[in-house]
Amino acid sequence: MLEIDGITKLFGRVTANDRITLSVARGTVHALLGENGAGKSTLMNILYGLYRPDAGRIVLGGRPVVFHSPRDAILAGIGMIHQHFMLVPPLTVAENIVLGHEPLTRPWLDLRRAEREIRDLSRAYGLDVDPGARVWQLPVGQQQRVEILKALYRKADLLILDEPTSVLTPGETEALFGIIRRLRQDGHTVIFISHKLDEVMAISDTITVLRGGRVVATTPRSETTPAQLAVAMVGREVAFRVAHDRRPGGEPMLRVEGLHARSDRGLPALSGVSFVVHRGEILGVAGVDGNGQSELAECIAGLRKPTAGRVSVGGRDATGRSPREVIGMGVGFIPADRQRTGLILDFDIGRNLILKRHDQPPFCHRGFMDFGALQRYAADLVTRFDVRAPGPWVRTRTLSGGNQQKVVLAREVAGEPDVLIAMQPTRGLDVGATEYVQRSLLAQRERGAAILYISTELEEVLGLSDRIVVLSQGEIAGIPVMAALLTRMSI
Numbered sequence: 001m002l003e004i005d006g007i008t009k010l011f012g013r014v015t016a017n018d019r020i021t022l023s024v025a026r027g028t029v030h031a032l033l034g035e036n037g038a039g040k041s042t043l044m045n046i047l048y049g050l051y052r053p054d055a056g057r058i059v060l061g062g063r064p065v066v067f068h069s070p071r072d073a074i075l076a077g078i079g080m081i082h083q084h085f086m087l088v089p090p091l092t093v094a095e096n097i098v099l100g101h102e103p104l105t106r107p108w109l110d111l112r113r114a115e116r117e118i119r120d121l122s123r124a125y126g127l128d129v130d131p132g133a134r135v136w137q138l139p140v141g142q143q144q145r146v147e148i149l150k151a152l153y154r155k156a157d158l159l160i161l162d163e164p165t166s167v168l169t170p171g172e173t174e175a176l177f178g179i180i181r182r183l184r185q186d187g188h189t190v191i192f193i194s195h196k197l198d199e200v201m202a203i204s205d206t207i208t209v210l211r212g213g214r215v216v217a218t219t220p221r222s223e224t225t226p227a228q229l230a231v232a233m234v235g236r237e238v239a240f241r242v243a244h245d246r247r248p249g250g251e252p253m254l255r256v257e258g259l260h261a262r263s264d265r266g267l268p269a270l271s272g273v274s275f276v277v278h279r280g281e282i283l284g285v286a287g288v289d290g291n292g293q294s295e296l297a298e299c300i301a302g303l304r305k306p307t308a309g310r311v312s313v314g315g316r317d318a319t320g321r322s323p324r325e326v327i328g329m330g331v332g333f334i335p336a337d338r339q340r341t342g343l344i345l346d347f348d349i350g351r352n353l354i355l356k357r358h359d360q361p362p363f364c365h366r367g368f369m370d371f372g373a374l375q376r377y378a379a380d381l382v383t384r385f386d387v388r389a390p391g392p393w394v395r396t397r398t399l400s401g402g403n404q405q406k407v408v409l410a411r412e413v414a415g416e417p418d419v420l421i422a423m424q425p426t427r428g429l430d431v432g433a434t435e436y437v438q439r440s441l442l443a444q445r446e447r448g449a450a451i452l453y454i455s456t457e458l459e460e461v462l463g464l465s466d467r468i469v470v471l472s473q474g475e476i477a478g479i480p481v482m483a484a485l486l487t488r489m490s491i
Contacts, residue, residue, distance in 0.1 A: 001026035007056035031204035036402020039213040060133035079151025088135035178351035195430035249278025251449035269295040284465030292474040302326035332417030350378035350392035
């Protein structure tokens with residue numbers, strides 16, 4: 001169905017795609033696997049008409065095509081579901097799906113007709129979504145279904161799914177795989193972009209691996225293993241679980257007592273949560289996403305005021321303090337959403353690295369910024385934390401998700417905090433970057449930091465933590481509930 005022949009794309013001095021050639025067979029799931037920054041999304045953005053290649057050609061259905069915009073790609077039967085959804089939250093599901101392709105009973109917009117067609121599509125592909133619901137009210141998994149329906153409504157034969165599981169729970173991921181299998185049975189072709197080896201092995205027919213913007217391997221799924229794919233991705237053997245000795249921690253550094261908090265919708269999110277994290281210890285918080293993890297991290301970091309309870313850091317009361325005050329107590333925070341909370345995307349790497357210290361020496365003297373000190377500091381961190389960029393002057397928006405995460409990690413870890421809250425620190429990262437983040441957190445533990453490690457990735461929590469608690473419906477689960485939840489998460 002699709003041939004990509006010698007595609008090259010340059011961004012200044014950076015070669016994102018280097019003479020990429022691959023073929024995608026009709027009615028198959030073709031996985032595009034690679035590290036963060038390997039060039040996967042760039043290649044698909046070219047196919048979708050968002051970028052123009054500097055060299056090479058695209059052949060679709062046996063005909064060479066040139067796309068000047070996404071509209072050209074859509075008219076050619078290509079649909080793309082982006083990693084960060086392209087939906088308008090205040091509009092309904094139906095309004096989002098027909099946007100730009102509105103059904104008209106002249107001169108009026110015929111939304112009722114659209115809703116009927118959307119319900120028919122939903123039933124045909126097992127995409128259970130209410131066409132009249134507002135998008136902002138939908139959970140992430142259902143928003144993704146809206147994106148898939150949008151592509152199908154526009155008659156897409158070839159669907160590109162860019163990191164589709166990065167924000168999904170295990171149950172939502174399995175439901176998505178069922179949808180993909182149904183699409184394949186109906187003759188659709190799917191390009192599945194990912195860095196998750198287990199998912200690629202579960203859903204794909206053929207796998208192409210990119211590394212450094214080049215194709216390094218293409219193989220049928222049945223003829224490879226996760227270990228072989230990891231070596232192809234990273235160029236070396238990767239530790240899927242970082243080994244370390246578990247040990248009791250030192251003095252209590254973070255104490256949470258009877259914490260209550262409400263969600264953004266005003267509903268109870270935390271109900272009497274209590275625990276202690278000791279110096280030199282990693283306390284893992286496991287649980288299905290949406291059970292109060294975000295509210296817990298934000299209450300500790302000063303981003304949300306609890307309605308009751310107490311938070312103390314190093315014996316000092318931190319309850320309801322501002323983020324600046326919490327930072328001053330020696331707390332670092334790696335947020336779950338690096339783009340919305342962790343970074344200012346239009347700032348360069350250097351400015352993002354000093355966000356917490358921009359008004360302090362050596363970066364600031366008598367109210368004036370010392371750009372030389374900033375550049376030296378940033379260049380050192382870019383090297384130490386292996387941020388793949390030409391230099392610290394590069395705008396953070398242009399980095400891959402994994403390299404953006406490394407910038408957040410570098411900023412938080414370089415300050416050597418006494419307490420480090422790591423909220424989903426490996427979400428959206430490839431195996432190599434995940435290994436790097438975990439080793440960095442273990443190094444902070446060895447230094448004596450108290451680390452609260454919050455993740456929905458059960459294997460990571462089990463592998464990295466010294467002790468574990470499970471958060472269920474805003475409460476620390478008892479032993480029976482904890483066992484049941486751990487079993488459910490592992491499934």
